[in-house]
Amino acid sequence: MQNQKRVFSGARPTGRQHIGNYLGAIKNYVALQESYQCLYCIVDVHALTTLEETKSLQDNIREMVLDWLAAGLDPEKSIIFVQSHVPQVMELHTYLSMVTPLGWLLRVPTFKEKARMQPQNVNYGLVGYPVLMTADIILYKADIVPVGEDQLPHLELAREIVRRFNGIFGDIFPEPEARLTETPLVVGLNGVQKMGKSYGNQVELAHTPEETRQRIMNAVTDPARIHKTDPGHPEVCSVFRLHGLFARAEETARLEEDCRKGAIGCVQCKRHLAEEVNTALTPLRQRRAELAAKPEIVKNVLGDGARRAGLIAARTMKEVREKMNLA
Numbered sequence: 001m002q003n004q005k006r007v008f009s010g011a012r013p014t015g016r017q018h019i020g021n022y023l024g025a026i027k028n029y030v031a032l033q034e035s036y037q038c039l040y041c042i043v044d045v046h047a048l049t050t051l052e053e054t055k056s057l058q059d060n061i062r063e064m065v066l067d068w069l070a071a072g073l074d075p076e077k078s079i080i081f082v083q084s085h086v087p088q089v090m091e092l093h094t095y096l097s098m099v100t101p102l103g104w105l106l107r108v109p110t111f112k113e114k115a116r117m118q119p120q121n122v123n124y125g126l127v128g129y130p131v132l133m134t135a136d137i138i139l140y141k142a143d144i145v146p147v148g149e150d151q152l153p154h155l156e157l158a159r160e161i162v163r164r165f166n167g168i169f170g171d172i173f174p175e176p177e178a179r180l181t182e183t184p185l186v187v188g189l190n191g192v193q194k195m196g197k198s199y200g201n202q203v204e205l206a207h208t209p210e211e212t213r214q215r216i217m218n219a220v221t222d223p224a225r226i227h228k229t230d231p232g233h234p235e236v237c238s239v240f241r242l243h244g245l246f247a248r249a250e251e252t253a254r255l256e257e258d259c260r261k262g263a264i265g266c267v268q269c270k271r272h273l274a275e276e277v278n279t280a281l282t283p284l285r286q287r288r289a290e291l292a293a294k295p296e297i298v299k300n301v302l303g304d305g306a307r308r309a310g311l312i313a314a315r316t317m318k319e320v321r322e323k324m325n326l327a
């Protein structure tokens, strides 16, 4: 029996997803669709707050949907759609902006960080990012929002906006609750930052086995280890961390011991990891190839998603306009 509660999450259209996205978000999306009514949204309008051009936007959306479907998001169970295809979100954003003090928005840590990173483009939309995010969630009256820790300040703000809006116009929206995904922090193959396309340190779900192998063979391991018989320090090694996420526990424990004793060299250890990752991703990659061969699939999934999301949105907006005396 499906729980009546609704789940909403949004992700920026970053294109092909990597194993950090998979372990940190997608896997959890897939699990939640068994017990809740879920909406998973590709937030193309949010992407515009940091983009200066939009050449790759459609490709990125398509690649992302292919990865989601291949990873097990089921369009029969979940509503999978693109934010701008349900334009009511922009209308709700405008109404919410009228009850959101500017001071709240200027204090948001992600705003301050983005403003620092793109001083030449501190646009109005960037300030309103969390207001649009609130509109995303409450347009569908979602109760639960699976997110990473970095999004908690946004969720807190969403709750405050909802309380204010409900206080003025009546009880319309549930206060959305963050559901922290137990994200193993996936460190990239250079062993420095977390895995991310912008760092070029990622293994993508759609990489071929050969590309995967090459990337892993180039990964940074324990820099103190010169000869393969030197004792290693698995705790600083990106390859060892990934073993922990892909290999069985006993296997990982054995590798750790061998590395510390200098009984296994990094090259051998990497070969082993590439094997594990490729084996784990084979079924997903096969499904992805089948889906990619039928161009209409993504289009149909998104069309159907926009239609179903649109029905919920229309109902909410009717209520909102009435309560606000706009209708």
Ligand code: TRP
Pocket (backbone or CB within 6 Å): 008, 009, 010, 011, 012, 043, 046, 132, 133, 136, 137, 145, 146, 147, 151, 154
């Ligand atoms: N801000 C989120 C991120 O950068 C994306 C997002 C937009 C989102 N709208 C949302 C997440 C609504 C959860 C709910 O990852």
